[in-house]
Amino acid sequence: MFFSEGIFSRWLFLANEMTPPPIVPSWFPPHRSAFILGAILALGLIGVAVETKAGAPSDLAPAPPEFEEVRKAAEAGDAKAQVRLGTLYSRDHSALKDYKKAAEWFSKAADQGDADGEAKLADLYFDGRGVPKDESRTAALLVKAAAQGHAESEFSLSGFYSLGVGGLPKDEALGIEFLKKSAEHGYPNGEFNLGLAYLIGSMGTKDEVVGISWIRKAAEHGFTPAQLDLGHRYEYGYGQSVTKDPDQALVWLHRVVDENDEENLLRGLAERDIERIEAKKSK
Numbered sequence: 001m002f003f004s005e006g007i008f009s010r011w012l013f014l015a016n017e018m019t020p021p022p023i024v025p026s027w028f029p030p031h032r033s034a035f036i037l038g039a040i041l042a043l044g045l046i047g048v049a050v051e052t053k054a055g056a057p058s059d060l061a062p063a064p065p066e067f068e069e070v071r072k073a074a075e076a077g078d079a080k081a082q083v084r085l086g087t088l089y090s091r092d093h094s095a096l097k098d099y100k101k102a103a104e105w106f107s108k109a110a111d112q113g114d115a116d117g118e119a120k121l122a123d124l125y126f127d128g129r130g131v132p133k134d135e136s137r138t139a140a141l142l143v144k145a146a147a148q149g150h151a152e153s154e155f156s157l158s159g160f161y162s163l164g165v166g167g168l169p170k171d172e173a174l175g176i177e178f179l180k181k182s183a184e185h186g187y188p189n190g191e192f193n194l195g196l197a198y199l200i201g202s203m204g205t206k207d208e209v210v211g212i213s214w215i216r217k218a219a220e221h222g223f224t225p226a227q228l229d230l231g232h233r234y235e236y237g238y239g240q241s242v243t244k245d246p247d248q249a250l251v252w253l254h255r256v257v258d259e260n261d262e263e264n265l266l267r268g269l270a271e272r273d274i275e276r277i278e279a280k281k282s283k
Contacts, residue, residue, distance in 0.1 A: 060095040064088070067096070074105060082109040083116045090120070090129075099130030110141065118145040119153045139166030146178065151187035154178045158190075176203065183214060188223035191215070195226075212241040219252060222259060224266050227252045231270065235277060246277050253277070 067088065073081035086105035089098045103124050109117025122141035125134045139160050145153035157168075158179035164170025179197065182190030195214030198207045212233075218226035230242075231253040237244030256270035 060093055060097075061091075062095050074108070077112075079109040079112040079114040079117060082106070082112075083114060083120060086117070086120060090124070099124060101130075103130035110144075113144075113148075115145040115148040115150040115153070118142075119150055119156075122153070122156070135166040139168050142166075143168075146181075149181075149185060151182045151185035151190060154185065155182035155187050155190040155193070158182065183217075186221070188218040188221040188226065191218035191221065192223055192226040192229070208239045208241050212238070219255075224256055224260060227256045227259075228266060228270055228273075231256070231273060235273070246281055250274060250277055 070081050070084050070088065074085040082105045086102040086109065088094070088096050089105065090102035091097060103121065106117045106121035106124065110121045118141045121131075122138045122145065124130050125132075125141065126138040127133065139157075142153045142157050142160065146157050155178070158175045158177075160166045160168050160175075161171045161178060162175030176197070179190055179194055183194040191214045195211045195216075195218065197203050198211030198214065200206065215226050215229055219230050231249045233242040234245045234249035234252065253270045253274045257267055257274070260267040
């Protein structure tokens with residue numbers, strides 16, 4: 001979903017063209033909805049950051065071995081199997097790809113109150129895939145999923161409330177509350193954005209120590225933008241919380257490369273940063 005992509009893409013484009021790169025982008029408005037506004041500004045760039053080349057029809061992945069078993073369980077009314085089946089139908093580069101079928105199965109799971117089904121159906125309504133585009137329906141499903149502690153839905157709701165979209169009232173305080181919930185429930189994108197919110201003062205006051213701790217949690221959970229962010233901070237140092245340490249910067253940047261098998265913008269930026277740091281160390 002749009003909001004679940006976070007704020008990092010535009011920052012990466014800007015920061016990596018500057019030496020040293022800014023830790024917080026200069027365009028980042030210092031008010032409570034800043035972390036969500038960044039998601040909007042990043043929207044046009046996110047596709048570049050994560051896009052992979054579409055395969056030819058002959059390259060499409062076949063149905064997995066468990067497909068028939070999952071289908072039978074879904075038809076028998078198992079909500080988790082219905083979510084699994086919908087997920088199989090919604091995967092890119094799959095011979096099964098059929099968003100209408102995906103929506104049907106997610107809807108069946110959502111009708112049973114399954115939070116994953118509600119969240120995945122919300123994604124389809126937001127993008128208009130297999131169902132008509134409907135932000136109000138998206139918001140309603142996210143509210144239901146978030147009420148069950150679904151962390152990704154909590155993160156998405158933080159954006160909806162902060163901007164007042166999908167028929168929800170604009171409520172930046174509630175947006176902050178849902179952002180905190182998503183982070184506390186272990187959603188890496190929520191952890192990263194909450195960390196940035198603390199660093200720029202979107203939580204009411206700046207708190208460098210708490211901000212870095214949340215970014216570190218996201219990085220440790222494998223969130224690539226957070227790993228790249230920490231790599232930058234260790235390369236140049238940041239306030240009192242991150243001491244300049246090129247070796248530690250390389251640790252995080254190598255994790256970006258090692259944990260991203262396919263070539264993409266983030267991996268490419270990390271490789272470039274590694275080359276620059278190693279060149280400095282060799283002088």
